[in-house]
Amino acid sequence: MGKDLKVVVIGGGSSYTPELIEGFILNYATFPVREIVLLDIEAGERKLNIVGALANRMLQKSGLPIKFSLSLDRRSALVDADFVTTQFRVGLLTARGWDETIPLKYGMIGQETTGPGGMMKALRTIPVLLDICQDMEEICPDAWLINFTNPSGIVTEAVNKHTKIKTVGLCNAPIGAYKWLSELLQVPAEQIYCEFVGLNHLHWITEVFVNGESVLEQLLDNKEGYSAKNVPQSEWNASLLRSLGCIPSYYLKYFYLQQELLADQQEAAARGETRAETVQHLEDELFEIYQDVNLTEKPKQLEMRGGAFYSEAAVRLMNSIYNDSRDIQTLNVPNNGVLDFLPAEASIEVNCIVTKHGMLPLPVSVVPTAIKGLILAVKTYEQLAIEAAVTGSRDTALLALAHHPLVPSVNAAEQMLDEMLLTNKKFLPRFFQ
Amino acid sequence: MGKDLKVVVIGGGSSYTPELIEGFILNYATFPVREIVLLDIEAGERKLNIVGALANRMLQKSGLPIKFSLSLDRRSALVDADFVTTQFRVGLLTARGWDETIPLKYGMIGQETTGPGGMMKALRTIPVLLDICQDMEEICPDAWLINFTNPSGIVTEAVNKHTKIKTVGLCNAPIGAYKWLSELLQVPAEQIYCEFVGLNHLHWITEVFVNGESVLEQLLDNKEGYSAKNVPQSEWNASLLRSLGCIPSYYLKYFYLQQELLADQQEAAARGETRAETVQHLEDELFEIYQDVNLTEKPKQLEMRGGAFYSEAAVRLMNSIYNDSRDIQTLNVPNNGVLDFLPAEASIEVNCIVTKHGMLPLPVSVVPTAIKGLILAVKTYEQLAIEAAVTGSRDTALLALAHHPLVPSVNAAEQMLDEMLLTNKKFLPRFFQ
């Protein structure tokens, strides 16, 4: 990794790209990117051109000597890459719509990162990412793969298990937690230390130190918890927080409040509303704005899109790897004994030291008894989902669903699976050979 | 443990007692009991007298030199005991009725050994059993406690964690599995070796050898699985069995077919039927029969009661301990590393060598990835339920429910818990101090 730093953005036509470009510009002093390629597939060419033009205007305005191009040819784009980031969605928002609605018919949560919908997203995404890694192994074997693509933990575990590419999974939730706490406690984020325990979209904050002193107790009285724009809000149960002794991620509402969230989703669906559709409207608006040839910076409206801080997290990570910074970031990496009830190769979301030679996960000081079962139950599903994605086995996919805590019947799951497989057929070549 | 073997049967007025007495008579040659005391509480005196009279007639007929008595005084009954067996139900069938019906109102499975109902049974039972153990520590500290009382795994773990009494938890399911296989395969049970993995009422049979050869594959084609009279029957999903590669216990239908069994229970409740009521009728009939002064043997009707083989299992276990037989039995004992994703002290249901100096759990050759999550999830609940029973903490009880795989909402669980606690108030002194 020399001075001619090259970054390839897979899914470059994403609406998030301007944030990433802004990040490269702001961090140029310490992370001197010399070349950026936005890569996408043919079906995404129109969006790529719109976002690409905006990115180009932003870079022009910055005056920095960064070579910039758009590409539809993955193999040539990857030549000499130092970092490859991913932020694509196989099947686009249409497939997300299926993930969010089909399960509802069978009395189950419809969500794109966990449950039946999350599994379908994994089945669509993993083979594509493994293909990318196969190209990387050949063309840029030493490059880092920075994976934003959801379900981020599962996808990262699949890459670690089935390829030799160095990879890290990223989520915006941990950085969001620090921002929430910084505002709540009125201290700079740098003075806060949070301990995260769990998996991607299934973590708990088990300790919060400010300048070496724990402030966890006072936070447990704050029933609102930390939250995000794309997850329905309900207040946490006060008794639960008290006895749990840690702060659940907002994604845990799908588990602790499954009944309520299912009812909400079913109502919304009855009204014809899904998160996929809401996002589609936001995206349409954003691309409308992006086309403004006078726009030369990231527009404010992007912040409403839900994935806030993703790009901040990504640029921070690449910066620390490049500079061997050895600072602490919360990442998705192989467990390797940090959680002693999980397999060594299981991807977990945990504090890590970021070095140039790899991520070093930090030990966790405490894992509440109460959360171990749920973590292993979801990890069990994740392992099986990866196996199903790689082998294209319907039986294994059903086994994964049968052991997911949000699936209350293997028989219902079987019917649902058949419907989902058929609907997603175009994106599941391994299942339909 | 000398030649004057004394057995104390706690809950001696149970309808199961004649089976136990028959076991002592049949095994007298190798397990020469010299004294049997049937012990019960005052509320059970009538039943104790009826069963006691029958037991007395059985022993008289046998002509064996066994001293026999009934007692309502625990401390004097325990003097010089070598084995203490338990088969009582705190709150009797009335409380079982609550366990089976209250959860239904909140959209949850009502069952007396797992889920919300199982937890309530644990909360009622554990303090009573710890009291018994406290007496034993004082009066007969070297006696073995053979625990049939459900939820047997949880209760056994509580005794191991909180007392010094040597105990083993027993269930009739493993012995039932051997009988099922013996009939199905037409080989004596002694030539069969089953490997059990899991917890009480949550186990899978992961291997079956006949004369050293595995017959698992052919069994997985047998969709009916093994079953029992007190669990509703549904055929197992064929794809599930195939990909699981092992045979689930019939209790696992509450997890794999939660949706269906909940619907069944709700329908039955709507018709005014519960398992508690069915059992009450059976019991009434049995006691009617027991009163027949000409009856001098275990009546056939007892076999319909559901707990078949319990006594056979109990006598076999006591016999092997007494004789240091070192044979293999499937028992509930501390994990101690057999399942590496569970705590050392967690009670598991596993093959053991029975020696006079204790039970030695055998290693398991394989644990399918798919089942680990569910096992740890239920064990998590069990650990919390024990803590709640011992401390009388409502918060901990809610924490236990919130992490039970059959509980889909912590908020609904909170309301349900409050109703259940209030209903069971009489039997939960630690919660109402």
Place this chain on the structure above:
Amino acid sequence: MGKDLKVVVIGGGSSYTPELIEGFILNYATFPVREIVLLDIEAGERKLNIVGALANRMLQKSGLPIKFSLSLDRRSALVDADFVTTQFRVGLLTARGWDETIPLKYGMIGQETTGPGGMMKALRTIPVLLDICQDMEEICPDAWLINFTNPSGIVTEAVNKHTKIKTVGLCNAPIGAYKWLSELLQVPAEQIYCEFVGLNHLHWITEVFVNGESVLEQLLDNKEGYSAKNVPQSEWNASLLRSLGCIPSYYLKYFYLQQELLADQQEAAARGETRAETVQHLEDELFEIYQDVNLTEKPKQLEMRGGAFYSEAAVRLMNSIYNDSRDIQTLNVPNNGVLDFLPAEASIEVNCIVTKHGMLPLPVSVVPTAIKGLILAVKTYEQLAIEAAVTGSRDTALLALAHHPLVPSVNAAEQMLDEMLLTNKKFLPRFFQ
């Protein structure tokens, strides 16, 4: 494994063979051998013929319908084998002499099963045994390999790591311990339960129960320990036994009394005496006796040979496998978590249940802190010695020696290793390619 039981004895010309033949005759009722082949190499033909003739006379006298033959052709001998036993010595007693004398020059213990000498024996033996297993994989893949060949633990681990053959390692020390205790305590061996912890030739007896009661304390006052004919006797240090709280195997004198035993060996060597020579004399005498055509039974003199009970142990083991007896025997099998500070695949010497589908190691109830380090130190050496034997790497062989507790200098070890390799050149083809 049907009724036509066939056993192949590799190293059939060994002086131990008559004991094995006696075992087959005595156990015929439960272990009905139909065919025995004594197999040896050409260099051993003379001994094979002498022992073979005696064995034949013994079998004739028994009148049992056992087919019997001698063979120098391994591949044809292995056809249809159910059990293959090994009791050979690569390099014969000459090589043993080297193992016992060369280390002395460098100030180190010379012994044929541990230390530098033990490693050389492993380097000579492992490749030969792996060759045998390769033939077995092809010709009789389901046969059991019962390995008596020393260093038995190391050799068994090598077979488990590098072949698919089912194997068990056997030593006469555990059975000897039971016989010692039976005589000392005046109770039948069947009423005794010893817990063994450690490796082959490196175990401690951590518990002794008689009829379920521990008698360990009284044994710790017995300073003589248990012993064997082929290990020099010194009294154990009383303070050591007291604080250790368990009974060390007599082989542990090489470690706890290294200084003294080294001095003894150096004195004996100065007088021109080695164990190899003593054994050579015994062997010569035995073969003289075996040639007596009137001899039709195992001669008494064989008991002085040192390997007493080896054959008893072997026949007992084969009998239990054949009959799926599920009794407890102390064997060398893969660790699989029994000792949590050792790798899963490490061969350990531990109580096992013998079933027809394999050996199931029993958990150990206690491992004294004091012995863990020595166990792992020796296991470290063993793992490296296996690697050296398989790869023929001099560097790895030196690494093994450098980490053996009986080797006080890597530089001296290097010189010694070079001398030993050269002396053993004929038997180490992988080191001299």
Place this chain on the structure above:
Amino acid sequence: MGKDLKVVVIGGGSSYTPELIEGFILNYATFPVREIVLLDIEAGERKLNIVGALANRMLQKSGLPIKFSLSLDRRSALVDADFVTTQFRVGLLTARGWDETIPLKYGMIGQETTGPGGMMKALRTIPVLLDICQDMEEICPDAWLINFTNPSGIVTEAVNKHTKIKTVGLCNAPIGAYKWLSELLQVPAEQIYCEFVGLNHLHWITEVFVNGESVLEQLLDNKEGYSAKNVPQSEWNASLLRSLGCIPSYYLKYFYLQQELLADQQEAAARGETRAETVQHLEDELFEIYQDVNLTEKPKQLEMRGGAFYSEAAVRLMNSIYNDSRDIQTLNVPNNGVLDFLPAEASIEVNCIVTKHGMLPLPVSVVPTAIKGLILAVKTYEQLAIEAAVTGSRDTALLALAHHPLVPSVNAAEQMLDEMLLTNKKFLPRFFQ
């Protein structure tokens, strides 16, 4: 820990103190010490006064507002302490002389941090340090104990096991390794990342990265290894380094070259030379120099004393704790799963993140098989030595020696132990009650 930072230096009269004072002065900007107390015992008053006067001159010259005092009263000195450092030697250099010479008579290495001598030092030191901690628990329970006192790993483990005081063990070897590599490779130490595996005075460097690239291979060709003034030098065996694949600490020569170093020590002793005497001469010279009233800085001669960088390491550590720096330092902390073959509470020497709320050990990427046995063997001895120190049990002390890799006979060890105990009687009150 506020702005009024107070540091108490136990063993303040040590010749190392000027280096520590220099460190406080140089780091004042980030670590603003407001008060320093040099504490010593009455027997050390003369040295305390000499060193104290020099320290005072150094502080005066700096012009910094640091309150400074000398004290012989521990309890008053500890009031309001934030950091307590220790650098004392119970029994002074006289006792060190015993540690280095008595074992030689019995044919064993004489060394003050490992082997029989190291154990005696632990037996003398641990009770004193536990007394200090008892005072701290009462007077300054939140202060950090920074322990330089040897044997540092053992002593730190004793404090962690037997007190509630937050402590870290420090050694100058890791910082010395960085300085050696920085000079050898001609890169700033900050660009180097070394992975340390093992215990205090028993570690291996298993990886060295410079700017994210491994340079280990080239270092393994450098036979001299890294070394220090107070350990005899011999070149490492080239084959050993090659097959080991990592760099042994110079203290490992006592294990890998025991024979040679023992011979060296015996020769030196025959000539009347011991390290204790050499050090005594150096100390005498240093105190001569310290008395020069014109001296106002750390004299150059101190660097020859052997403990170079100790103070640098200590100030760096306190600075990072105070500032919550979250940088990486190599420290002695509880294992907690980092090395999976060691107990959780075992003190290991490993890279840690230093935070204000504690040390977070980093995972190790590889532990060569070859070194595990030696590590556990020495840790076994360490655990027993701690137990002996705390209980004052001669049997346990012998058990510790019997399992130390440098002790070749338990019988010889027993005689030696009795001589050492008697000689050290004055400093071993727990052994002579």
